[in-house]
Amino acid sequence: MFRRRASALSFVTLAFPLLAAEEVLVATKPAAAWKSYPTRTLADFPAIAAAPADAGLNRFGGRTDRRARATGFFRAERLDGRWWLVDPEGGLGLNRSVVSVTM
Secondary structure (H helix, E strand, O other): OOOOOOOOOOOEEOOOOOOOOOOEEOOOOOOOOOOEEEEOHHHHOOOHHHOOOOOOOOOOOOEEEEOOOOOOOOOOOOOOOOEEOOOOOEEEEOOOOOOOOOO
């Protein structure tokens, strides 16, 4: 018989806005030269910028003031033209993580 073990998955979520640069350097493939590409800032997302910085968070770190359908699983879902990380309880969250480290 297979026994199901309890496991925990945690995300560091960002419920408040961060300022971003107007352009970022991106490598399109490992051997390619870095190129400047425009990026989006908070001015491009008025709904996020208008959200209160102290929006309540659920036990998974998802927002409680704006929700999607609860499924019991983490998933990505597109709502109103924007992708969100949706937690098992339906709370919307933004994932913040390290993408690249150069030494």
